[in-house]
Amino acid sequence: MKKFDVLIIGGGPGGSSAAMSLAKAGRAVCLFEGENIGGTCLNVGCIPTKYLLDRACALEKIRKCTKEGILRGAGEFSWKRIQVGRENTVVRLRAGLEASLRACGVVTVAEKATLKEGLKVICNGEEYCADDIIIATGSSPAAKVLSDSPFTDSTGGLSQRKLPERLLIVGGGVIGLELASAYRSFGSEVTVTELADNILGSALPAAARLLKSKLEARGIKFFCGTKLYKIEKSEAGITAETSSGDFVADAVIMANGRRPRLDGIDAVALGLKLNERGGIAVDGRMKTNLPHVYAIGDATGRVMLAHAAYADASVAAANILGKNEVSDTRIMPQCIYTYPMLASVGMTVADAERLGIPVSVGISDFRANGMAVAESEEGCVFAVVDKRNGRNLGFTVVGPSACELIGMASVAVERGYSADDWRHLTVAHPTLSESIKDAVLAANADI
Amino acid sequence: MIRKVVMPAAGQTTDVATVTKINVSVGDSVKKGDILLEVETDKAVLPIESFAKGFVTEIYVSEFDKVDAGSPLLSIGDKDDLNKATVPEKMTASEPDVKDADEEDDFIPVMPEKKSEAPAAVTIMPAEPSAHGAVKAMPNAKKLAAEAGIALEGVTPSNGQFIKASDVMLAIGEKNKNIPEPEKTIPTARMRNTLARRLDESAKIPTFTMTVKADPTAADLLCASGEGIGRVHLLMLALAKLTERYPLLRVRFEGGVQKTTENAVIGLGVSAENGTVSASVTDPIALGIKKTALECNKCLVNIGKGDLSCVGQASVTVFDVTCYGLESLVPPVMIPETSSFGLAGDSSVMTVTGIFDARIFECNTAASVMADLRSLIEQPALMIL
């Protein structure tokens, strides 16, 4: 039996960051990863989608310059090279992460592991034990793709060998919208069906509507409130039967959500409590009902975002190291890297209303922002401000660099900035960030 | 030597054909005169024969692909060529063969190519009429029939097998022929009849309207900057500007197909002797407000003289009744256009009412158009951006 201080199952953002902080604090850590270090995020999630979206955005910029007559002819692009670039980006980051883990002294075992009772793990016939265990097994797509399925999931959606002329995406959540936006820029005719009445579920209804109209203006078609009945190969391509009629496409990507993944975790046998989302139930310290067993990231089925997994990892590691830390999810930026982007942090008007907080909303249109005009980009910032004291409660940004701008906005929400704080803060000119300040100053609070 | 078999020119009227049957596979040996595949045009089924003896080294098309005259269908070579040609087989693996980046690459134009047909898009069709038995039809035919309200059962497939879009088009033609001409008590000019029929069809489409009121201060300042410039010309410019942001404003919806006009062509509703026509101005943004006004005024004069040469296919049409000081005007949709705008108001307000084809526009898109229209009217400087 091999003895460590901490065993971690799953090497995604959650598992690998927990491993590094614990190893840096002097703990002997063993990390089990059955597929690829970096997990969903690095290999088939955040990173490869962002690569595609960045190149997609570049094409949009080229189109703009061509229309303005700056470029005489826009040239041609290679889908295959984009695919090569996507793969290379992933390989490069994975090598970097592997090196960092090694440098911290984390022992990694490249095999699937099984959690056993009594703080033990079996991997490759070998038994490992430790004082604490972290489950970071992540999540997998809700749609199961078999070799003869007429559809694919987000993973297959990233690596389409041929650019589909007609693409149907089932699911108007973040992943579906990002893929829709990218493929639209690459020239596909894109249709998105969504079961709910609005894209992005119930979060951010106003911003979601705005984003939808912007994406529609780019030619993406949306069918909300649409039930999917059947998908099959047909003469004309792949036919999807839905409550909004039949759709024929060359490729269908199922982006209908992700489920916590409990490979190697037999919850029933272990007596491990699950929550209503099918994830592992945890308290604010990331502790499960089993003593010294923690769970973090997508495996808990709470907020399925990489930075949520990092935050969980940090809390779990702190508690293992004997610090009494509780997770704080108030500041959980949500970013959608479509063209245009949508990013949000803190409270929306609806959130505030639910809590009975009187708010004022300040809006700053990018048409009044020198940088945005210079970039020929559109968008706006909404600032939600507590009417009574002017404190910043939340921000939503639609437009270029929204996902970067939200960083600055997060600080303002976290620190509870007021209009006065912003007035004293000098923001560089010309920058899109000025719009964050302008939005706050546009909100009229009773102060 | 590898030789390509290309799609022959099928006839004067046809330049596209559909591959209906492929009789050979890669590796098959063929001799001169063998029928390799069959393509179907709107007139006939054409067998494509082999012109040489050899082996099929590659097939570039699949069944139901559309092919133009001159496009390669397959290639024939000798046995050695066969081994060479099978190399790309590994490309059929589900993952792209990314390591092998140096092999031949298909480059895609960054600017979307102008397609001869409306973009194939993801086709929507109502659920299959399977309950009625086996009516085999191509998806675009089904879609077209559904939109035109034609039962597929009544359409005769010209190829005796399945119904094509062209068959449905024929049936639509027949159906329209059967519509009795309106009773004529006084002789009506043909143009008025045509316009009336179109308006009648226009009244049948589902629409919704939205009105915005804009402060005319900036617009009137602009109008004062040149002889003959009116608020309506600013509205035309604003709409042209918005077509960049909302390509839907450039959509013409005809025969179940959405076609986007290349440029923003803004029509101005003008009363001619025999009905209202749309005098169109192409790309007012490029022309600028002075030239747009000039163009419009020229058209007005010409139409008054009975010269309809400036009547064209517009993306949207605007109607102007500002001089009457009315509250608002809800114009008709000049189908196949999908939206129109009515301009009314008085010295203190500009009222713009948009009417939208509900099959094409979503309410919130239209609302966004209207809100942007107001911003542009109130701050014409934004149009420069």
Ligand SMILES: Cc1cc2nc3c(=O)[nH]c(=O)nc-3n(C[C@H](O)[C@H](O)[C@H](O)COP(=O)(O)OP(=O)(O)OC[C@H]3O[C@@H](n4cnc5c(N)ncnc54)[C@H](O)[C@@H]3O)c2cc1C
């Ligand atoms: C297309 C896409 C785009 C996304 N974009 C973003 C984005 O832009 N921003 C963002 O914040 N989030 C994004 N996400 C979500 C993000 O990827 C996840 O929230 C994040 O990866 C969760 O991290 P994790 O560590 O909990 O799990 P994962 O990253 O899923 O990692 C879990 C790892 O555990 C391994 N594993 C599971 N069971 C075992 C076992 N028994 N033994 C050994 N190993 C095991 C798995 O192989 C996997 O590598 C995206 C997701 C997708 C699919």
